[in-house]
Amino acid sequence: MRVMRAGAVSLRWEPRTAAVCGTLALVAAGAAVLVVGSGEFPISPPDVVRAVVGQGDRATEFIVTTLRLPRALTGLLAGLALGLSGAIFQSVSRNPLGSPDLIGFTTGSATGALLQILVFGGGAVAITVSSVAGAVLTALAVYAVAYRRGSGVQGVRLVLIGVAAAAMLEALNSYLITRAELREAYEAAFWLTGSLNGRDWSQAVPLAIALAVLVPAALALARPLGMGELGDDAARALGVPVQRTRALLTVAGVGLVAAATAAAGPVPFVALAAPQLARRLTRRPGAQLLPAALTGAALLVPADLISLHLPVAMPVGVVTGVLGGVYLAWLLSTTGRKGTA
Amino acid sequence: MTQLHADDLTLAYERRVVAEDLSVEIPDESFTVIVGPNACGKSTLLRALARLLRPRDGTVYLDGAPISALPPKRLARRLGLLPQSPLTPEGITVADLVARGRYPHQGLLRQWSREDETAVADALAAVGVADLADRVVDELSGGQRQRVWLALVLAQETGVMLLDEPTTYLDIAHQIEVLDLCARLHEEGRTLVAVLHDLNHACRYATHLIAMRGGEVLAAGPPAEIVTADLVERVFGLPCRVVPCPETATPMVVPADRRRARALTADTL
Numbered sequence: 205m206r207v208m209r210a211g212a213v214s215l216r217w218e219p220r221t222a223a224v225c226g227t228l229a230l231v232a233a234g235a236a237v238l239v240v241g242s243g244e245f246p247i248s249p250p251d252v253v254r255a256v257v258g259q260g261d262r263a264t265e266f267i268v269t270t271l272r273l274p275r276a277l278t279g280l281l282a283g284l285a286l287g288l289s290g291a292i293f294q295s296v297s298r299n300p301l302g303s304p305d306l307i308g309f310t311t312g313s314a315t316g317a318l319l320q321i322l323v324f325g326g327g328a329v330a331i332t333v334s335s336v337a338g339a340v341l342t343a344l345a346v347y348a349v350a351y352r353r354g355s356g357v358q359g360v361r362l363v364l365i366g367v368a369a370a371a372m373l374e375a376l377n378s379y380l381i382t383r384a385e386l387r388e389a390y391e392a393a394f395w396l397t398g399s400l401n402g403r404d405w406s407q408a409v410p411l412a413i414a415l416a417v418l419v420p421a422a423l424a425l426a427r428p429l430g431m432g433e434l435g436d437d438a439a440r441a442l443g444v445p446v447q448r449t450r451a452l453l454t455v456a457g458v459g460l461v462a463a464a465t466a467a468a469g470p471v472p473f474v475a476l477a478a479p480q481l482a483r484r485l486t487r488r489p490g491a492q493l494l495p496a497a498l499t500g501a502a503l504l505v506p507a508d509l510i511s512l513h514l515p516v517a518m519p520v521g522v523v524t525g526v527l528g529g530v531y532l533a534w535l536l537s538t539t540g541r542k543g544t545a
Numbered sequence: 546m547t548q549l550h551a552d553d554l555t556l557a558y559e560r561r562v563v564a565e566d567l568s569v570e571i572p573d574e575s576f577t578v579i580v581g582p583n584a585c586g587k588s589t590l591l592r593a594l595a596r597l598l599r600p601r602d603g604t605v606y607l608d609g610a611p612i613s614a615l616p617p618k619r620l621a622r623r624l625g626l627l628p629q630s631p632l633t634p635e636g637i638t639v640a641d642l643v644a645r646g647r648y649p650h651q652g653l654l655r656q657w658s659r660e661d662e663t664a665v666a667d668a669l670a671a672v673g674v675a676d677l678a679d680r681v682v683d684e685l686s687g688g689q690r691q692r693v694w695l696a697l698v699l700a701q702e703t704g705v706m707l708l709d710e711p712t713t714y715l716d717i718a719h720q721i722e723v724l725d726l727c728a729r730l731h732e733e734g735r736t737l738v739a740v741l742h743d744l745n746h747a748c749r750y751a752t753h754l755i756a757m758r759g760g761e762v763l764a765a766g767p768p769a770e771i772v773t774a775d776l777v778e779r780v781f782g783l784p785c786r787v788v789p790c791p792e793t794a795t796p797m798v799v800p801a802d803r804r805r806a807r808a809l810t811a812d813t814l
Contacts, residue, residue, distance in 0.1 A: 214656055215654070215656050216656045353559065427651075431645060433632060434631055437597055438626070438627075438632070440617070441595055443618035443619075445617055489635060489637040
């Protein structure tokens, strides 16, 4: 731990955490540059950077800023949002499986989008709104069922009810697809795996606005959130408004996952894996919000890069799904062996 | 009026009322121990004193002001609590855990002042775990872990410390170790309030004893003055003899031998 002091002001930071955050940011940004450079008309990384800062030639600049940059940015921001919301929910539920993609929030978001695509036939904006509504309604329903007077929402109850909700919504999603026309079903299925194909500024901008509000709000609550890991009684005895912190962060977490899913589809496993990886990378106990957010971006953007270079076009969700599945199995087997959750 | 006292509390969970019209006074700079049978409301009372449980009725006062009116951090700078079963974050080191006791003294721009540093170092030294500072808490023994948690509450630097069954799950040697430490913290000028299960430990260490049953205080005062065979029978329903402890001369409760009583009855028949 390092401390910087000046008068009454004192700030502390961990050199390792800072180094990890810097590296993750570089990996994510580097991969984003390569994503922008990839396609039928390859652009070298220096040309990409020149175009982004407005120093490139017009054709390149058009391809970069109009066609490809929104995709890379959406991936970057969705990764940040998923990693951060995963860290929030895993800490609030005190359970590594309390991740929004396992407890139904992303599935609910997908249900909202599917209903819009298949039943109401709305456009891009309508799909975004419906998918946000789907996530929020699912979160409300899961919390309402998990809530117990006196004890509030307990982690294990939240996970079990969330998993049940996810299963039901999954079934509903499948049913909606079987009822759909072939072309629509294809569009829906593609959306369901989580994809960054064809993202334009209409996805990237709302996501950026959501993050500009929610990320600082969540990071400001990181310290009281970490205190909650001592148990409610100990945290409250130390002056932490436990219920209020948890409620505010839950709202921020639902907002983040809803915004990310609306923009990129229900990309699996980033929210689950990023917080765990961040903890192992920083070697710090408890929730590491900023490192988890950066890990999310450093997972999602390279996964998108891989999906772009596969011989068959694949949505990014397939890549993160495969990586995440292996990771989940490993996580379950190691936590099972140690006898802790 | 003492620094910490509670007036006419009604304490309840959901529909179950634990205590009604309960008033207690914690003498200043005392080592107060609350004893009583299971579910007598002693832990509930402690939770109310720490504002973890809002009384349905009545008020807890700290330094003359109702604690319900104090902002959370300000209360936490004056009154600390060691809960019955706190959670230890996985992989946290001793120094990191104890440093969390400084939370009520910190803020967004005051994350780690020199006072924080001194308070943590002092707390680690006071409980004798300074050499374990960089160890991971999960790897420590139960007794060491409890001392680390006491260090966390110490680092909080409060005048009043509440301890909810600090010796549960510890073996006899570690129980005495933790209680000796509490006695020393008390001698240094802090007010301690502990819930204890072991009546003999309570008599040995407490300067002030509160005996509860069914949500009521049956007796309160120095152990030597209030602990009698009659009181123990009334509080715990246990026939016993009270003899002076050979080591400390404090009251010692020796349960009556029911087998022998049976044998005697059989003889007289």
